[in-house]
Amino acid sequence: SRLRSNTVLYSIPKIGSSKKPGRPKKYGSRLGSCAEMAAAFMAYASTYHVFLYGKYREVNAYSQIVMLKTLKCPVRVVWVFRKTQWIAIFSTDLKLSVEQIIEYYGARWKIESGFKEIKQDIGSSKSQTRNAQAVINHINFSTEVSQKMPPA
Secondary structure (H helix, E strand, O other), X not given: OEOOOOOEEEOOOOOOOOOOOOOOOOOOOEEEEHHXXXXXXXXXXXXXXXXXXXXXXXXXXXXXXXXXXXXXXXEXXXXXXXXXXXXXXXXXXXXXXXXXXXXXXXXXXXXXXXXXXXXXHOOHHHOOOOOHHHHHHHHHHHHHXXXXXOOO
16 A cells, blocks of 8 residues: 655664563654655665566665554555655565565556546446345446456
């Protein structure tokens, strides 16, 4: 998924380093926002070859494992740098490589545009039915019609 630029990231806490009584810390020190970290890591970005939007492309990216307070778990954040912009995407699966995270995020775009088409263009969001089975029938009918309609 994509992170907002003002999302604050935290380091992974060191286990067993504190001699104080009580529960151990869940989060380490504050690292800064995504925007602050993107500015700091732009110089350390590596080039990756990923399959995006039907072609193999070169992408400059940097990755780090951090903690998010919103998810309360460690995540792998990947900053993807373009010429003038950047985006921060993340995955809770820490075993995924940087290339896989970027490719999965790129593949999501087709799915999201399909949902948008079904909801807005076909009219499935304008269903006037109230019970669950009628809503399911309306969505099935809308998707069936969208597949049989010729492109505009």
